[in-house]
Amino acid sequence: MTEQKSIFLTLSGRTNAGKSTLLNALIGEKIASVSSKPQTTRTRITGILTQDQIQYVFIDTPGLHKPKNKLSGHMLKTAEDSASDADAVLYVMDCTKQLHEQDEAMLRNLAQKKIDCVIVLNKIDLIQDKSRMMPLMLKLENQYHPHAIIPVSASQKDGLDQILQVAGALAQPSVHFFPDDKFTDQPERVLAAEMIREKLLRLLNEEVPHGIAVTIEAMQERQDKDILDISAVIYCERDSHKGIIIGKHGAMLKKIASSARHDLENFFEIQVNLKCFVKVKQDWRNKETLIRSFGLSE
Numbered sequence: 001m002t003e004q005k006s007i008f009l010t011l012s013g014r015t016n017a018g019k020s021t022l023l024n025a026l027i028g029e030k031i032a033s034v035s036s037k038p039q040t041t042r043t044r045i046t047g048i049l050t051q052d053q054i055q056y057v058f059i060d061t062p063g064l065h066k067p068k069n070k071l072s073g074h075m076l077k078t079a080e081d082s083a084s085d086a087d088a089v090l091y092v093m094d095c096t097k098q099l100h101e102q103d104e105a106m107l108r109n110l111a112q113k114k115i116d117c118v119i120v121l122n123k124i125d126l127i128q129d130k131s132r133m134m135p136l137m138l139k140l141e142n143q144y145h146p147h148a149i150i151p152v153s154a155s156q157k158d159g160l161d162q163i164l165q166v167a168g169a170l171a172q173p174s175v176h177f178f179p180d181d182k183f184t185d186q187p188e189r190v191l192a193a194e195m196i197r198e199k200l201l202r203l204l205n206e207e208v209p210h211g212i213a214v215t216i217e218a219m220q221e222r223q224d225k226d227i228l229d230i231s232a233v234i235y236c237e238r239d240s241h242k243g244i245i246i247g248k249h250g251a252m253l254k255k256i257a258s259s260a261r262h263d264l265e266n267f268f269e270i271q272v273n274l275k276c277f278v279k280v281k282q283d284w285r286n287k288e289t290l291i292r293s294f295g296l297s298e
């Protein structure tokens, strides 16, 4: 029997770089929410891929950003701790953006701590003339000496094999930490809540979705029929936000629930009956007990 190997890789990088898109693409399942809004990911999300003897454990983390409240403070700490704990870091950058001071600080820190760092230059599908990336690649190479720099397009699933090849070569002999057919350690309720929150992020405008938390109050398959009943509560920060989420004659909430139901049915492969309720918890992002009760601090 060939020797088992494993590697823990943290996906790190600025908000919106495409870390969660990359995680989903690498494991071939949609477990992490993706949106064009900044600060989509709030917690550490584990995705697992086992190929022959190698088990890759990818840890998606909240994107680097300037903290504005207690919640974003927790998010940043999760991001920083996860990078230090990993065997190697996949540092994801949007190749259409300039190198930011947050990139520089993180890359410097990884180099100082001698953590293997693979820089993933994402969104290459947006660049016609690939030679335009050369100056950035040279600068990264000369200043931070990463283990490798890999240009990819996470959304087009382009360049993923190269990531697996490079990461696989760093894997060390070890037993597999998860069963070989498992692709995440996220509980089903958390996955369901995230699918609903993703729709809120996508369908609502700027300020409202950032103040939203979703919890699943009940999730049960009926005994007599193939139907999964899910009851979710959407928490927001203000009465005015509640009105926006519900919409005129409930139209927005209906749209959100129907779009989320579609994803839930695809994921759980069963008919879903989804009920969503909207409640207000003022300024919850600055209240430790509420942040904890929503599962957003470690």
Ligand SMILES: Nc1nc2c(ncn2[C@@H]2O[C@H](COP(=O)(O)OP(=O)(O)OP(=O)(O)O)[C@@H](O)[C@H]2O)c(=O)[nH]1
Binding pocket: 013, 014, 015, 016, 017, 018, 019, 020, 021, 022, 033, 034, 035, 036, 037, 038, 039, 040, 041, 042, 061, 062, 063, 064, 122, 123, 124, 125, 126, 152, 153, 154, 155, 156
């Ligand atoms: N064109 C293009 N867009 C991409 C690519 N990868 C991700 N995106 C888009 O970039 C946006 C951000 O993607 P996410 O995966 O949510 O980014 P993230 O780094 O996880 O963001 P945070 O969770 O906020 O840290 C979304 O609109 C994605 O569809 C890519 O390869 N090409």
Ligand SMILES: [Mg+2]
Binding pocket: 019, 020, 021, 032, 033, 034, 040, 041, 060, 061, 062, 063
């Ligand atoms: Mg994310």
